[in-house]
Amino acid sequence: MAEIAVGIDLGTSNTCVSMMQNGEVKVLENAFGERTSASVVHFHEDGSVEVGNSAKAKVIHAPAQTVRSAKRLIGRYHFSEEVKKAQAVYAYEIVEAPNHGVRIEIREEEFSLPEISAMVLREMKQIAERHAGDNVTQAVITVPAYFNDNQRQATKDAGRIAGLDVLRILNEPTAAALAYGFGMGLNQRVAVYDLGGGTFDISVLEIGKDIFEVLATCGDTFLGGDDLDDRIIDLLADDFVGKYKINPRNDPYAYEKLKLAAENAKKALSIDEETLVVIDEVMKSAEGETLGLERTITRSEFSQLTHDLIMRTFKVCDEALQQSDLTVRDLDGVILVGGPTRLPMIREAVAHYFQQEPRGDVDPDEVVSIGAAIHAASLVGEAPDSMLLDVTPLDLRIGVAGGLAEPVIERNTPVPIEQTRTFTTFQDHQESVQIRVYQGDHRQADENAMLGQFEFSGFSKGLRSDVKIDVTFEINADGIVKVTASDQATGQEASTQITLSSGLAEEQIERIIEQDVAGRVATGAKAESAAQKQIAPITINGDVPGATAAKVDFVEYSPFGDGKTDLSEGFDNDIKLGDVSEAELDLVDDDELIQLTQEADMDIGAEGITLEMPADQAPDDDDDGLFETSGGDLAGPQIQLTDEKK
Amino acid sequence: MNAAIDPLEISALVRIMDELDYYQLLNVDPKASTTDIRKAYHASSRSFHPDANRTLNEDLRGHCGNISKRITEAYCVLRDSRRRSAYDSKRAEGDSLRIKLADAKTSHTKQRKAQARGATPQGRQFHAKAESDLKAGNLAGAIQNLQMALTFEAGNVGFKALVAELRERRKASSERPS
Numbered sequence: 001m002a003e004i005a006v007g008i009d010l011g012t013s014n015t016c017v018s019m020m021q022n023g024e025v026k027v028l029e030n031a032f033g034e035r036t037s038a039s040v041v042h043f044h045e046d047g048s049v050e051v052g053n054s055a056k057a058k059v060i061h062a063p064a065q066t067v068r069s070a071k072r073l074i075g076r077y078h079f080s081e082e083v084k085k086a087q088a089v090y091a092y093e094i095v096e097a098p099n100h101g102v103r104i105e106i107r108e109e110e111f112s113l114p115e116i117s118a119m120v121l122r123e124m125k126q127i128a129e130r131h132a133g134d135n136v137t138q139a140v141i142t143v144p145a146y147f148n149d150n151q152r153q154a155t156k157d158a159g160r161i162a163g164l165d166v167l168r169i170l171n172e173p174t175a176a177a178l179a180y181g182f183g184m185g186l187n188q189r190v191a192v193y194d195l196g197g198g199t200f201d202i203s204v205l206e207i208g209k210d211i212f213e214v215l216a217t218c219g220d221t222f223l224g225g226d227d228l229d230d231r232i233i234d235l236l237a238d239d240f241v242g243k244y245k246i247n248p249r250n251d252p253y254a255y256e257k258l259k260l261a262a263e264n265a266k267k268a269l270s271i272d273e274e275t276l277v278v279i280d281e282v283m284k285s286a287e288g289e290t291l292g293l294e295r296t297i298t299r300s301e302f303s304q305l306t307h308d309l310i311m312r313t314f315k316v317c318d319e320a321l322q323q324s325d326l327t328v329r330d331l332d333g334v335i336l337v338g339g340p341t342r343l344p345m346i347r348e349a350v351a352h353y354f355q356q357e358p359r360g361d362v363d364p365d366e367v368v369s370i371g372a373a374i375h376a377a378s379l380v381g382e383a384p385d386s387m388l389l390d391v392t393p394l395d396l397r398i399g400v401a402g403g404l405a406e407p408v409i410e411r412n413t414p415v416p417i418e419q420t421r422t423f424t425t426f427q428d429h430q431e432s433v434q435i436r437v438y439q440g441d442h443r444q445a446d447e448n449a450m451l452g453q454f455e456f457s458g459f460s461k462g463l464r465s466d467v468k469i470d471v472t473f474e475i476n477a478d479g480i481v482k483v484t485a486s487d488q489a490t491g492q493e494a495s496t497q498i499t500l501s502s503g504l505a506e507e508q509i510e511r512i513i514e515q516d517v518a519g520r521v522a523t524g525a526k527a528e529s530a531a532q533k534q535i536a537p538i539t540i541n542g543d544v545p546g547a548t549a550a551k552v553d554f555v556e557y558s559p560f561g562d563g564k565t566d567l568s569e570g571f572d573n574d575i576k577l578g579d580v581s582e583a584e585l586d587l588v589d590d591d592e593l594i595q596l597t598q599e600a601d602m603d604i605g606a607e608g609i610t611l612e613m614p615a616d617q618a619p620d621d622d623d624d625g626l627f628e629t630s631g632g633d634l635a636g637p638q639i640q641l642t643d644e645k646k
Numbered sequence: 647m648n649a650a651i652d653p654l655e656i657s658a659l660v661r662i663m664d665e666l667d668y669y670q671l672l673n674v675d676p677k678a679s680t681t682d683i684r685k686a687y688h689a690s691s692r693s694f695h696p697d698a699n700r701t702l703n704e705d706l707r708g709h710c711g712n713i714s715k716r717i718t719e720a721y722c723v724l725r726d727s728r729r730r731s732a733y734d735s736k737r738a739e740g741d742s743l744r745i746k747l748a749d750a751k752t753s754h755t756k757q758r759k760a761q762a763r764g765a766t767p768q769g770r771q772f773h774a775k776a777e778s779d780l781k782a783g784n785l786a787g788a789i790q791n792l793q794m795a796l797t798f799e800a801g802n803v804g805f806k807a808l809v810a811e812l813r814e815r816r817k818a819s820s821e822r823p824s
Contacts, residue, residue: 168697208688211688211691213684213688307810307814308807308810308811308813308814311803311806311807311810311811312807312811314803314806314807315803315804315806315807317803318803318804378697379697379700380700381701385697385698387688387691387692387695387697387698388697389687389688389691389695406748407748408747408748409747409748410747410748413718413722413747414718414721414722415718416695416696416711416714416715416718417715417718417719417722417747418712418715418716418719419719419746419747419748421746421748474715476696476711477695477696477697
């Protein structure tokens with residue numbers, strides 16, 4: 001009996017499931033004959049759950065009971081920008097859980113994001129089972145390449161809750177490249193331009209027959225087709241305000257109608273030069289009068305409205321090419337992924353940027369799920385092997401003194417990878433140390449995503465800098481991070497070997513699985529007969545990032561000096577890097593000296609800073625990160641000068 | 647499956663792994679070209695990458711995982727000229743068989759910063775002016791300075807995106823007086 005493993009592209013707007021059967025990949029249709037289903041979950045009064053395009057149709061009538069774009073929220077903290085934005089535009093209730101988690105409250109029940117996504121995945125599982133005529137329990141699930149550890153972990157949890165053994169969390173662009181090049185014996189360099197509903201990824205790959213090596217991946221998890229829609233919504237809403245002096249954005253029902261109209265207009269503009277938006281009733285006036293809207297939108301108008309968003313994607317492409325040491329001329333092909341890439345204006349912009357026409361032979365909505373299915377089949381031995389060598393999208397960092405975060409594993413480092421750093425205690429007879437782990441491009445710790453923190457204790461006590469603690473950072477092939485601490489002297493492992501996660505604790509996941517939350521998903525065919533189940537309230541007992549005021553410091557062990565200074569006393573930071581290591585001395589080259597002179601001319605931070613400097617004295621860091629590394633730039637050459645005198 | 651590798655070989659390799667330098671680990675000559683190093687990384691991945699070993703027992707899979715991580719580390723160092731020369735000098739001194747990735751900066755680190763701020767002195771200068779304009783809330787000034795920056799670096803997509811964004815912002819603020 002052949003093993004069945006499916007590939008699922010769990011998208012922000014739509015989800016697609018594929019399966020390899022008899023050496024052929026098929027996109028599986030749902031009960032209504034549709035090849036993709038809306039990633040929308042509607043909760044009925046009786047507690048049963050409906051998923052897909054029919055659920056999406058309910059948004060207009062019951063926006064508060066209909067959850068869409070859950071992917072924008074999964075693995076995020078309640079205080080994050082994205083969650084605030086979602087609270088402003090979505091009618092469903094988004095509440096805060098302990099541990100800064102996010103829950104969706106519907107009909108007085110709370111659901112975590114992995115549970116919501118699990119419902120979508122359960123629907124896909126059922127679709128696959130209908131086609132396979134058998135149980136389907138194994139899957140490869142794709143995520144945006146730029147997803148961080150929290151988001152990946154939460155997606156994997158969703159798979160488990162849905163009753164799936166997640167064989168691999170695969171990056172969407174990598175899956176697309178596999179679908180494009182599988183079994184073709186290609187020797188090509190390709191770029192995958194993936195503009196989805198809520199995220200943008202660009203990956204540059206080198207394909208050598210059955211080896212798919214990702215050279216670099218960059219992205220923006222705040223940019224997608226939804227943002228294009230938002231520009232049309234704004235246009236329509238401003239028109240409406242101009243006409244009636246009432247803001248339809250404040251009425252959830254009216255907003256949903258505008259959103260739907262915007263989406264349809266966007267799709268129409270993929271085909272037509274212009275489109276007429278007609279909404280008979282956006283909302284009623286205070287006097288009960290029906291207020292409608294009619295507006296023609298042309299392609300060029302739409303293109304102007306979204307020009308800056310499209311430009312943002314090319315800024316990201318620039319980065320990816322630079323990181324892969326390539327220029328657009330080195331690329332043999334450009335693959336488009338995601339519904340929005342059907343828009344002619346995007347195709348044109350992409351062709352212009354890459355100086356070549358994008359490939360026309362891949363379906364941007366299905367290619368990711370097809371790639372995932374190929375990889376799934378290969379993992380269970382049902383398809384010829386292809387090696388996917390992927391990278392981590394973000395710098396993995398550890399929190400150090402001064403509110404800073406030092407990189408341990410740089411972005412675009414291939415995975416799986418492991419790095420160990422040695423730290424030492426900061427005080428005599430210190431009993432514990434706090435380790436905080438971040439992912440992101442910023443030197444300021446706060447501007448990165450915090451993956452988690454843990455306290456390591458129980459190591460041998462001793463004088464400061466005598467105790468050596470190894471902290472090991474691992475990123476596995478799923479892009480999921482694990483951090484462990486151990487005491488060199490005693491070999492004592494961290495009592496808290498944590499899987500860093502802002503989301504659900506293991507016990508919670510097990511409880512949810514036991515309650516079979518995903519089981520509420522009625523199959524499209526028999527939606528009426530779902531039984532109501534009582535769900536116990538969920539209690540949270542995970543780590544609370546940022547909540548503990550750590551008092552204990554420790555420093556990175558350095559053979560070149562103990563690195564202790566009194567500067568960091570009084571800060572509630574945990575780890576302090578020691579003196580700049582020898583390797584760094586060797587590596588400062590002349591280019592950087594030149595850069596120093598130029599930057600000094602420009603008067604960006606007249607003094608060099610060292611890592612021990614408190615945050616409030618560091619050069620101003622801008623939100624856009626343009627100046628984020630000025631401190632580091634200047635610290636290097638400073639050392640170089642000393643070195644030269646020797 | 648790929649994993650035609652002998653379990654004994656896996657156990658042996660994991661035992662002596664710490665005594666191998668990156669070249670030995672990838673089974674390449676210390677003078678090997680980047681292309682050869684990449685080929686060696688591919689070949690080793692075929693044997694040891696977690697995707698290639700799903701049929702092995704848990705112990706062996708664990709070993710393969712450890713080897714795979716070390717191979718990746720070796721590749722990360724040897725494929726980058728800057729990292730590789732740092733490693734070579736360390737290795738020549740008999741200092742260490744391994745190097746921390748974060749200690750040896752890649753050739754990209756620098757470029758990344760340069761690109762965001764501009765690649766030419768003039769570009770950087772006008773971009774810096776635009777930045778201070780922005781801080782002072784002078785949107786029009788910032789746009790003007792960025793346009794100047796673009797005359798020196800017409801291809802700088804970062805600048806272009808920023809101009810587009812600022813124009814959008816200016817438009818929005820003029821349309822919605824508040």
